[in-house]
Amino acid sequence: MPKITYIEHNGKEHVVEAPVGQTVMEAAVKHAVPGIDADCGGACACATCHVYVDPEWLAKTGEQNSMEQSMLDFANEVEDNSRLSCQIKVSEALDGLVVRLPKSQH
Amino acid sequence: MSTGEIKRIIIIGAGQAGGETAQRLRQGGFDGEITLIGEEPAAPYQRPPLSKAYLKGDLDIDRLMLRPASVYVEEHIALLTKTRAVWIDRANRKVRIEGGRELPYDALILATGAKPRKLPLVGADLDGVHLFRTAADVDRVRERFVSGAKLIVIGAGYIGLEVAAVARQRGLDVTVVETAVRPLARVTSPEVAGFFLDEHARQGVRFVLGGQAALIKGSDRVTGVGLTDGAELPADLVIAGIGVTPDVAIAEQCGLTVSNGVVTDRQCRTSDPNIFAIGDCAARPMVHYGGRIARLESVHNAVEGAKIVAAVLTGGKEHAEEAPWFWSDQYxxxxxxxxxxxxxxxxxxxxxxxxxxxxxxxxxxxxxxxxxxxxxxxxxxxxxxxxxxxxxxxxxxxxxxxxxxxxxxxxxx
Structure with missing residues (x-):
């Protein structure tokens, strides 16, 4: 199973095994990674699963879709590598992915 | 009640509100006993996808779960499934569960949710007539959700229309019967309702607006729905989405203030300071609407109640209320x-x-x-x-x- 590393804003790391086909958000929530609330459960309705994708992984995680882009427009502390983790599907190619969590979601 | 005195917390209701509360109490540093009591066989799961991706078959039950069942063990949350709380003794701070066992509490959280209204009709208990609230309800529906089947949806609220949308995508023949003259009458404006009506009509859904079901026909299985005007619609499957009523039975039994939901203050505290109520069963002041008391049926409300109560009970940072939010996916x-x-x-x-x-x-x-x-x-x-x-x-x-x-x-x- 692909491993994903979530780094909290305070530097604390959580390494989680993420099933292929689920989303980067789901893997975090199911392992209670603090900082990813995902209140809406992945319906792209709440923008509380914002992450920064490690620059090395940007190509593999793909582009923001248009709905996601609009939601992120209103999120706090948005950077070029911001994504909603509910919109990133886990695949074998993402084994080793590193994402960081914004301070505001703490 | 200072937070230091609280050693035992009981949560009645293991839906999203109850499940989130247990989780957030632990995240907030509460290290006493947490008992989470739920009537369903499963650990807490998300209900919104039931009428969307889960009905469609795109998600299995594991993906609906808030957390894997193992997390409750790891975090020492006593999850009592298939268990009904039947009595609250406020004076002695005890909850009695079915079978007679009594559990003491220092703080009690009611997250009992809501029950779907049953069709008050002859034939409503026939095979093929379904309510739509739990994963088990949807599992029964899914077996019969096959192309060509004749589905009658009674009630054109969000659940009814979401079910109709999935049904059309699955190739069922769909008729929606609604007593009001437009769909979504309770939840949106005539203009927006008209947009959704047109969209469903374009997708092949038939509507009987201003129509009232009089009885469900069939001998052992449903075969049709008779309307009060004498019309009869053939059916292989009937799904009722005619709203829910808050489950306030246990709150009323123990004498809490109830008025369309267990009434609470902004901290979700009921008329008993040791008892909180959150989620679909509770009504609280809406801070963005002049403090008007409202009972919301939504994920936002379930999660927010959990955040508020967890902050109160762990002495954490007070939760800043969000504007209420909701969503619906159709086509x-x-x-x-x-x-x-x-x-x-x-x-x-x-x-x-x-x-x-x-x-x-x-x-x-x-x-x-x-x-x-x-x-x-x-x-x-x-x-x-x-x-x-x-x-x-x-x-x-x-x-x-x-x-x-x-x-x-x-x-x-």
Whole structure:
């Protein structure tokens, strides 16, 4: 199973095994990674699963879709590598992915 | 009640509100006993996908789970499934569960949810007639959700219309029967309801508006629905989505104040300071709406109740209430709703319905109180922020599509 590393804003790391086909958000929530609330459960309705994708992984995680882009427009502390983790599907190619969590979601 | 005295917390109701509360109590550092009591066989799961992706078959039950069952063990949360709490002894702070066992508490949280209204009709207990609340309800429906089957949906609220949308996508023959003269009558404006009516009609859904089911026909299995005007509609499957009633039986038994839900203050505290109520079963003051007491049936409300109570019981940072939010997925339409539209006196559109991407802004006087945004996430989030921060924008400004929503929100006072 692909491993994903979530780094909290305070530097604390959580390494989680993420099933292929689920989303980067789901893997975090199911392992209670603090900082990813995902209140809406992945319906792209709440923008509380914002992450920064490690620059090395940007190509593999793909582009923001248009709905996601609009939601992120209103999120706090948005950077070029911001994504909603509910919109990133886990695949074998993402084994080793590193994402960081914004301070505001703490 | 100081937080230091609380060693034992019982949560009655293991839906999203109850499950989130248990989790957030632990995250907030509470290290005493947590007992989570639920009537369903499963650990807490999300209900919204039941009428969407789960009905469609795109998600299995594991993906609906808030957390894997193992997390409750790891975090020492005693999850009692298939268990009904039957009695609360407030004087001695005890909850009795079915079978007679009594569990003591220092703080009690009612998250009992709501029960779907049953069709008050002859034949409502026939095979093939379904309510739509639990994963088990949907599992039974799914077996019969096959192309060509004749489905009658009774009730054109969000659940009814979401079910109708999935059914059409699965090739069922769908008729929706609704007593009101339009769909979504309780939850949105005639204009937005008209848009969804047209969309469903275009997708092949038939509507009987202003129609009233009189009886369900069939000997052992449902074969049709008879209407009060004498018409009869053939059916292989009937799904009732005619609303829910808050499950307040145990709150009433122990004498808490109940008025369309267990009434609480902003901290979700009931008329007994040791008992809290959250989620679909509870009614609390809406801080963005002049403190009016409302009972919301939504994920937002379930999660927010959990956040508020966990903060109170762990002495954490007070939760800042969000503007209420909701969503509904039908076909390729994502409807996102912020705020409460009741009492609006002006409706302003940004974008046009023909583009299948528009937002309806509801005003009361010059105050923006709600938005229904269809495929318009920026308008949804922008309006939500405005309502949350008690700001507004003049209707003439919000209509101006030449300026992006983000810019408008930044300019709002």
């Amino acid at each position: 390729d339409l994502k409807l996102q709703i912020a705020g409460l539209f009741q009492g609006y006196d002006q409706l302003v559109f940004r974008g046009v319905m023909a583009d299948r991407a528009f937002a309806a802004f509801y005003y009361k006087g010059d105050k923006l109180i709600a938005v229904d945004a269809v495929n318009r996430p920026a308008e949804y989030l922008g309006a939500k922020m405005l309502i949350q921060t008690n700001r507004t924008l003049p209707p003439s400004v919000i209509e101006d599509m030449s300026r992006p929503m983000k810019e408008l929100v930044a300019s709002a006072r």
